[in-house]
Amino acid sequence: MNEKKKLVLIDGNSVAYRAFFALHSQLERMKNKNGLHTNALYGFHNMIDNVLTKEKPTHILVAFDAGNTTFRHSYFEAYKAGRSKTPGEFSEQMPYLRDLLDGFGIKHYELKNFEADDIIGTLATQVDPTIYDVVVISGDRDLTQLAKENVRVDITVKGVSELKGHTIETIQEEMGISPLQIIDMKGLAGDASDNIPGVTKIGEKTALKLLKEYGSVEGIYENIDSLKKSKMKENLINEKEIALLSKKLATIDTEAPIEIKIDDLIFSGSHMEKLIAFYREMDFNSHLSKLDTSEYDAEQNNQKEEISYKIVSEITADMFNDDMALYVEMLEDNYHTSPIFCIGWGDDKQIYIAEPEIVFASEDFKSWASKAEAKKQVFDAKRTYVALKRQNIDITSINFDILLASYLLNTKDNSKDLSEVAIEHDYYEVSSDESVYGKGAKLAIPEEKSVTYDHIARKIKAIRVLSKQLNDNLEENEQTKLFNEMELPLSFILADMELTGVKVNDKRLMEMKEEFAIRLNDIEQRVYELAGEKFNLNSPKQLGVILFEKMGYPVIKKTKTGYSTAVDVLEQLREQAPIVEHILDYRQIAKIQSTYIEGLLKVIDKETGKIHTRYMQTVAQTGRLSSVDPNLQNIPIRLEEGRKIRQAFIPSHEGWKIFASDYSQIELRVLGHVSNDTLLKEAFIEGQDIHSSTAMRVFGIASPEEVSPEMRRRAKAVNFGIVYGISDYGLSQNLGISRKEAQQFIDTYFEKYPGVKTYMEDIVREAKDKGFVETLFQRRRYLPEINSRNFNLRSFAERIAINTPIQGSAADILKIAMIKMDKKLKELNMKATMLLQVHDELIFEVPEDEIEQLEALVVEVMEGAVELSVPLKVDSNSGKSWYEAK
DNA sequence: TAAATCACG
DNA sequence: ACGTACGTGATTTAT
Numbered sequence: 001m002n003e004k005k006k007l008v009l010i011d012g013n014s015v016a017y018r019a020f021f022a023l024h025s026q027l028e029r030m031k032n033k034n035g036l037h038t039n040a041l042y043g044f045h046n047m048i049d050n051v052l053t054k055e056k057p058t059h060i061l062v063a064f065d066a067g068n069t070t071f072r073h074s075y076f077e078a079y080k081a082g083r084s085k086t087p088g089e090f091s092e093q094m095p096y097l098r099d100l101l102d103g104f105g106i107k108h109y110e111l112k113n114f115e116a117d118d119i120i121g122t123l124a125t126q127v128d129p130t131i132y133d134v135v136v137i138s139g140d141r142d143l144t145q146l147a148k149e150n151v152r153v154d155i156t157v158k159g160v161s162e163l164k165g166h167t168i169e170t171i172q173e174e175m176g177i178s179p180l181q182i183i184d185m186k187g188l189a190g191d192a193s194d195n196i197p198g199v200t201k202i203g204e205k206t207a208l209k210l211l212k213e214y215g216s217v218e219g220i221y222e223n224i225d226s227l228k229k230s231k232m233k234e235n236l237i238n239e240k241e242i243a244l245l246s247k248k249l250a251t252i253d254t255e256a257p258i259e260i261k262i263d264d265l266i267f268s269g270s271h272m273e274k275l276i277a278f279y280r281e282m283d284f285n286s287h288l289s290k291l292d293t294s295e296y297d298a299e300q301n302n303q304k305e306e307i308s309y310k311i312v313s314e315i316t317a318d319m320f321n322d323d324m325a326l327y328v329e330m331l332e333d334n335y336h337t338s339p340i341f342c343i344g345w346g347d348d349k350q351i352y353i354a355e356p357e358i359v360f361a362s363e364d365f366k367s368w369a370s371k372a373e374a375k376k377q378v379f380d381a382k383r384t385y386v387a388l389k390r391q392n393i394d395i396t397s398i399n400f401d402i403l404l405a406s407y408l409l410n411t412k413d414n415s416k417d418l419s420e421v422a423i424e425h426d427y428y429e430v431s432s433d434e435s436v437y438g439k440g441a442k443l444a445i446p447e448e449k450s451v452t453y454d455h456i457a458r459k460i461k462a463i464r465v466l467s468k469q470l471n472d473n474l475e476e477n478e479q480t481k482l483f484n485e486m487e488l489p490l491s492f493i494l495a496d497m498e499l500t501g502v503k504v505n506d507k508r509l510m511e512m513k514e515e516f517a518i519r520l521n522d523i524e525q526r527v528y529e530l531a532g533e534k535f536n537l538n539s540p541k542q543l544g545v546i547l548f549e550k551m552g553y554p555v556i557k558k559t560k561t562g563y564s565t566a567v568d569v570l571e572q573l574r575e576q577a578p579i580v581e582h583i584l585d586y587r588q589i590a591k592i593q594s595t596y597i598e599g600l601l602k603v604i605d606k607e608t609g610k611i612h613t614r615y616m617q618t619v620a621q622t623g624r625l626s627s628v629d630p631n632l633q634n635i636p637i638r639l640e641e642g643r644k645i646r647q648a649f650i651p652s653h654e655g656w657k658i659f660a661s662d663y664s665q666i667e668l669r670v671l672g673h674v675s676n677d678t679l680l681k682e683a684f685i686e687g688q689d690i691h692s693s694t695a696m697r698v699f700g701i702a703s704p705e706e707v708s709p710e711m712r713r714r715a716k717a718v719n720f721g722i723v724y725g726i727s728d729y730g731l732s733q734n735l736g737i738s739r740k741e742a743q744q745f746i747d748t749y750f751e752k753y754p755g756v757k758t759y760m761e762d763i764v765r766e767a768k769d770k771g772f773v774e775t776l777f778q779r780r781r782y783l784p785e786i787n788s789r790n791f792n793l794r795s796f797a798e799r800i801a802i803n804t805p806i807q808g809s810a811a812d813i814l815k816i817a818m819i820k821m822d823k824k825l826k827e828l829n830m831k832a833t834m835l836l837q838v839h840d841e842l843i844f845e846v847p848e849d850e851i852e853q854l855e856a857l858v859v860e861v862m863e864g865a866v867e868l869s870v871p872l873k874v875d876s877n878s879g880k881s882w883y884e885a886k
Numbered sequence: 887t888a889a890a891t892c893a894c895g
Numbered sequence: 896a897c898g899t900a901c902g903t904g905a906t907t908t909a910t
Contacts (some may be wrong), residue, residue: 035898285887285888536908538891538906538907538908539907539908539909540889540890540907540908541890541908542908559889559890560889561888561889561909564890564891565890565891566890566891567892587892590907591892591893591905591906592893594905594906594907595893595906596893596905599905599906616903616904619903620902620903621902621903622901622902622903624895624902625903626903626904627904628905629904630904630905631893631894631903631904631905633893633894633895633903633904634892634893634894634895634903635893635894636893636894637893637894638893638894642893667901720900720901721900723900724899724900724901724902725899725900725901726900727898727899727900729898729899729900730899730900731900733899733900734900790897791896791897791898792897792898792899795897795898795899796899799899799900799901800901802901803900803901803902804902806901807895807901807902808902810895811902838894838895839895839903840895841895887909887910888908888909888910889907889908889909889910890906890907890908890909891905891906891907891908892904892905892906893903893904893905893906894902894903894904895901895902895903
């Protein structure tokens with residue numbers, strides 16, 4: 001027996017609007033971390049969820065209105081006029097509705113000049129009634145006119161989860177007319193919400209009475225003479241045109257020129273990864289925890305198409321050719337330490353899977369890996385390179401990295417999970433690592449080996465397919481140079497830096513640890529004395545109670561959950577609260593102790609006494625690197641106590657030195673270049689102290705000598721503010737001045753540096769126009785919120801539009817310098833080695849007798865890395881430890 | 887798992 | 896009028 005199919009058609013705008021008002025009381029409570037309101041999305045989500053469970057549709061579509069004008073406006077301009085303006089809090093949620101539907105795997109559609117009703121009406125009418133049962137869902141009663149033998153129309157009653165079904169029978173029962181007569185009723189009675197006029201003095205009751213007698217609007221006019229004389233008859237006669245027009249307006253078009261076919265609407269389940277990402281973005285935590293991912297994954301995995309591969313127990317040379325994908329599987333993130341448990345490689349014809357012992361013992365594999373003519377495509381080149389290097393295998397000629405490419409195409413598409421990256425590029429044939437290996441305590445290699453093998457084989461295929469696709473995309477964006485000449489070569493340089501590692505004097509750290517332990521204990525006792533009780537000093541919550549409740553100090557700032565006890569707050573209490581001094585001391589030292597001393601001691605490689613960080617090349621949205629496990633880009637320097645940590649970073653060879661070179665004011669120089677501002681460029685060209693120079697302009701000082709330290713400090717803050725996409729409030733907070741004063745500084749700055757002002761206006765306009773900004777080297781960052789109706793989101797995007805080309809271009813420049821530096825060091829056969837990168841500086845270890853040469857080389861390479869309209873400047877220092885290279 | 891805090895550029 | 900500086904990662908407490 002053939003079951004009937006079920007088509008569900010949802011009126012997106014109307015249901016979302018209902019959801020918005022149903023949860024209107026929650027409006028301010030329901031916001032995500034970015035301040036986006038989520039009440040309509042939440043309500044809409046729950047409605048869909050209910051519908052999917054209850055109706056179990058085989059086909060489903062959400063239709064949207066397209067724009068504000070429809071074909072109806074062409075014969076009645078005032079159609080839908082006089083509606084109150086759509087609230088911004090609602091419209092800002094609409095774009096995300098599409099994401100939600102994509103997650104659910106539900107097709108959505110809109111058609112220019114037509115309303116959602118018309119799309120729904122056309123589909124509901126045109127599908128074969130012997131095959132399809134149709135359910136229409138809307139918040140708008142007009143749609144009940146679509147009810148038929150096989151079409152039920154559900155209208156929201158209250159909220160969106162409670163629906164009332166309308167069929168031919170119920171409509172007949174309640175109103176005594178057929179669904180199609182609802183149009184006639186509107187023609188007579190009009191509809192205030194759509195501004196459909198109707199005939200004067202005729203309301204729903206009267207209309208129904210007339211229709212029961214005469215059947216339709218036309219029927220009434222055919223029999224108009226038989227009506228007895230009345231005011232109503234007069235109105236009907238006078239307003240015949242209006243009645244016919246009203247009917248026309250209320251009629252849903254069942255022959256709209258839609259381009260979708262019923263087969264496009266097949267519902268084959270949700271895309272869990274997308275849905276989860278949506279929940280995360282919207283902070284729908286209850287939904288996140290409710291998901292039974294394992295069950296879902298299993299179902300999804302079953303839907304994937306079969307993949308064939310060969311399990312290899314003996315490797316032979318004919319298994320390799322000059323164009324293949326390679327994947328090395330490890331369970332843990334840290335590829336410096338994680339065991340390798342499976343390896344796959346292959347091309348479009350054949351995929352091979354093998355256990356690592358077999359691969360590592362194979363000379364054929366090794367020579368293929370190191371063969372220059374053999375091009376390899378991977379996911380995460382650096383990870384692959386390091387993992388093989390640990391086995392003494394040198395891999396060369398990796399010519400594509402889909403992770404790196406994906407990140408360059410959109411910095412947001414940077415998941416460490418291959419399947420997530422694949423899904424972003426509409427490739428669904430590979431499962432998530434989590435669904436195969438589990439997570440947290442359950443993370444493990446599957447008992448059944450074929451599960452792993454199948455998974456790796458799918459990864460190989462995905463790499464093959466996506467390498468071609470993403471390479472095309474890079475070309476379309478003119479980013480191939482960025483990929484081939486900057487990011488990909490850099491990833492191997494970073495790999496070498498990570499593998500080299502940096503030597504750490506653990507004895508020195510342990511000495512410091514003991515010293516600090518004693519001091520911490522002393523301070524702790526002192527604080528307890530002053531507080532009159534013991535408490536956990538590391539708990540901001542407990543500290544808040546002591547400070548602001550027990551001791552009664554004034555509350556200066558609050559956080560989401562209670563009193564703020566951050567430094568700037570404590571500093572304001574310093575004068576009146578002696579205890580605060582000790583708390584600040586404690587905080588400072590506790591930070592050094594836990595993060596830097598204990599933290600670093602934990603990650604020193606026992607064998608080599610070195611630390612091997614991992615540079616994340618696809619995380620930072622601006623193009624910068626980041627550093628993890630441990631983070632070596634935030635080792636203390638500003639305060640002397642913490643700076644001493646750097647004494648523990650030493651050269652790995654006797655008689656060598658640590659050598660550090662940093663770009664001076666690189667971001668402001670980049671700003672000078674991109675803004676082409678005369679004064680700003682001049683300051684750099686003439687080698688002025690940039691902050692003093694700014695102080696002179698902004699405070700109207702004649703000579704550099706007259707700039708006081710305080711003025712320079714303020715000017716420096718202004719310069720920072722400019723780079724960050726300044727606001728009066730931000731600057732006022734930073735400088736502890738009034739907003740008005742801060743605004744004055746900004747105004748004066750823009751007066752003196754009009755080029756900078758123009759740059760900011762231009763870049764924001766360009767971002768609004770194109771939806772993304774670019775660095776000097778075509779690195780892109782998309783700003784989906786730049787045109788948001790939400791002030792917060794839009795303003796944030798505008799500041800990012802200003803900052804990213806500056807921070808990102810500076811990052812590009814240092815990356816170029818690193819590549820050139822690496823090349824030079826090799827060419828010149830120097831022993832000096834690049835160890836670390838910290839955003840605007842490079843740290844090397846170098847034999848004593850190479851220092852001079854290195855110094856000259858660094859200046860040549862870094863200052864000459866790129867040609868800007870302002871000079872680049874580098875400062876270098878060296879010493880026995882990182883501390884002394886200052 | 888989130889929030890608060892603080893280290894760096 | 897709206898509420899805020901840009902980019903990161905690690906540790907701790909609390910839920």
